[in-house]
Amino acid sequence: MDDQLMTERRVDAHEIKITARGVQVYYGEKHALKDVDVDILANTVTAFIGPSGCGKSTFLRCLNRMNDTVAIARVEGDIRIDGEDIYDSRVDPVQLRAKVGMVFQKPNPFPKSIYDNVAYGPKIHGLARTKADLDRIVEESLRKAALWNEVKDRLKESGTGLSGGQQQRLCIARAVATGPEILLMDEPCSALDPIATAQVEELIDELREKFSVVIVTHSMQQAARVSQRTAFFHLGNLVEYGNTSKIFTNPDDPRTESYITGRIG
Amino acid sequence: MPNSEHIVSGFDRDLEGIQAQIMRMGGLVEEAIARATEALETRDGEQARAVRDADRAIDALEEQVNDEAARIIAQRQPIAGDLRTVLTVFRVSTNLERIGDYAKNIAKRTETIIESPPVNGSAASLRRMARQVELMLKDVLDAYIQRDVALAADVRARDRDVDQMYSAIFREYLTFMMEDPRNITTCMHLHFMAKNIERMGDHVTSIAEQVIYLVTGDMPDDDRPKQDATALSVGPRT
Numbered sequence: 001m002d003d004q005l006m007t008e009r010r011v012d013a014h015e016i017k018i019t020a021r022g023v024q025v026y027y028g029e030k031h032a033l034k035d036v037d038v039d040i041l042a043n044t045v046t047a048f049i050g051p052s053g054c055g056k057s058t059f060l061r062c063l064n065r066m067n068d069t070v071a072i073a074r075v076e077g078d079i080r081i082d083g084e085d086i087y088d089s090r091v092d093p094v095q096l097r098a099k100v101g102m103v104f105q106k107p108n109p110f111p112k113s114i115y116d117n118v119a120y121g122p123k124i125h126g127l128a129r130t131k132a133d134l135d136r137i138v139e140e141s142l143r144k145a146a147l148w149n150e151v152k153d154r155l156k157e158s159g160t161g162l163s164g165g166q167q168q169r170l171c172i173a174r175a176v177a178t179g180p181e182i183l184l185m186d187e188p189c190s191a192l193d194p195i196a197t198a199q200v201e202e203l204i205d206e207l208r209e210k211f212s213v214v215i216v217t218h219s220m221q222q223a224a225r226v227s228q229r230t231a232f233f234h235l236g237n238l239v240e241y242g243n244t245s246k247i248f249t250n251p252d253d254p255r256t257e258s259y260i261t262g263r264i265g
Numbered sequence: 266m267p268n269s270e271h272i273v274s275g276f277d278r279d280l281e282g283i284q285a286q287i288m289r290m291g292g293l294v295e296e297a298i299a300r301a302t303e304a305l306e307t308r309d310g311e312q313a314r315a316v317r318d319a320d321r322a323i324d325a326l327e328e329q330v331n332d333e334a335a336r337i338i339a340q341r342q343p344i345a346g347d348l349r350t351v352l353t354v355f356r357v358s359t360n361l362e363r364i365g366d367y368a369k370n371i372a373k374r375t376e377t378i379i380e381s382p383p384v385n386g387s388a389a390s391l392r393r394m395a396r397q398v399e400l401m402l403k404d405v406l407d408a409y410i411q412r413d414v415a416l417a418a419d420v421r422a423r424d425r426d427v428d429q430m431y432s433a434i435f436r437e438y439l440t441f442m443m444e445d446p447r448n449i450t451t452c453m454h455l456h457f458m459a460k461n462i463e464r465m466g467d468h469v470t471s472i473a474e475q476v477i478y479l480v481t482g483d484m485p486d487d488d489r490p491k492q493d494a495t496a497l498s499v500g501p502r503t
């Protein structure tokens with residue numbers, strides 16, 4: 001891995017992948033996300049941190065319209081990916097989610113073979129015309145998820161038989177298989193042991209080459225290790241957003257410092 | 266930086282503990298400077314010897330502080346202001362230990378030069394210069410414990426006076442040596458002592474910079490022009 005400051009500086013030149021302006025989310029009466037403005041860069045790992053219930057997952061789910069599936073949720077504001085309004089009525093949320101992949105806290109492979117877990121998305125999106133095409137996508141995806149060498153001889157075995165860390169990388173392979181440009185990860189390591197966590201973190205750093213990665217994490221050390229940009233949320237507000245090394249060495253807002261140093265707010 | 270308490274109260278105790286040790290070290294070092302220069306002025310070999318012995322306590326404290334700070338890093342993984350507190354402890358303890366070494370070196374030279382007759386008027390200006398550094402050290406320790414950036418900046422500025430005093434002393438000793446070659450050995454020792462005090466001032470300045478970093482997160486970057494006339498003269502360099 002490069003020196004963190006150098007990496008961050010290089011990232012400065014990356015173009016903006018996601019633009020969010022004035023984003024509000026309500027769950028019924030509850031105002032869960034308040035007027036969030038943020039630009040997320042391409043080929044950059046962006047970490048969302050903040051106390052439980054501050055709206056990190058809510059904002060993450062806005063980015064691939066997962067909130068559409070929550071009946072009482074109402075999203076306002078403007079969110080654009082590569083300049084295109086993802087809430088435009090002409091956008092198909094299913095297509096959008098192929099472009100904006102998501103990995104969840106608990107590894108959730110389908111109760112199917114390793115192969116089918118990865119092949120499922122490309123199949124339903126019609127990304128492979130032949131069996132050979134599909135084989136290639138499965139292999140590439142598993143390679144990108146740093147899992148190929150461990151499973152190449154047992155692709156027919158069930159995905160649920162893998163270790164927790166392998167299952168999570170399988171879910172990453174599954175998300176990668178539909179050819180997304182953005183990967184959203186909601187606490188992807190919280191159910192993993194330290195070794196599996198280290199492998200996933202290493203993977204996240206590699207994924208940055210091809211994807212814009214947004215990761216929600218409760219581990220300050222993890223945010224500091226894997227990301228180049230960090231956003232701190234508090235009570236539904238985006239309090240501070242900036243270079244990770246700045247946030248973790250000398251944050252501007254006292255609320256950020258209290259939270260990351262484990263102080264009573 | 267927020268000074269509210271940590272949720273884990275042991276962390277607060279850890280951070281307070283290492284800072285208290287820094288203050289204890291600082292106290293010992295202040296005393297070492299004062300006693301070393303007094304021993305020089307009063308030509309008191311016994312006191313010089315005592316200063317040398319006392320340096321061991323300073324070295325031991327430095328080791329303790331560094332072990333403790335390393336443990337805190339491993340155990341608590343401090344970040345932001347907490348991290349700066351721990352990093353600063355490492356650096357300040359090193360600075361203090363070095364100042365202690367210079368005081369010890371002055372004591373050692375004192376034991377040597379009191380074997381020869383005194384060079385009239387030579388110790389007084391050294392004493393003045395040491396007094397200046399001692400006051401700077403006292404102020405910088407206050408600035409450290411009170412997180413007082415203005416006071417730290419003031420200390421930093423005052424190091425220029427020490428540099429000027431050093432240049433003046435250097436010229437004074439050159440004169441003594443030219444007046445009477447029998448003064449040369451003693452004056453060489455005195456000159457090295459002056460250089461030691463000048464270096465103490467640099468370490469105090471470095472502590473002042475650490476205080477500024479601790480509070481603001483940024484090191485002061487405007488270069489202080491070094492006032493050292495001897496750089497242009499021919500003379501023993503250390």
Ligand SMILES: Nc1ncnc2c1ncn2[C@@H]1O[C@H](COP(=O)(O)OP(=O)(O)O)[C@@H](O)[C@H]1O
Pocket residue numbers: 027030032050051052053054055056057058059070072
């Ligand atoms: N489906 C939902 N229905 C109602 N309230 C919700 C729902 N999801 C989240 N919330 C509320 O919105 C706020 C933000 O939640 P969330 O985005 O999950 O926070 P985080 O991920 O930061 O822990 C919380 O107060 C939570 O209770």
Ligand SMILES: [Mg+2]
Pocket residue numbers: 056057058186216
């Ligand atoms: Mg969440």
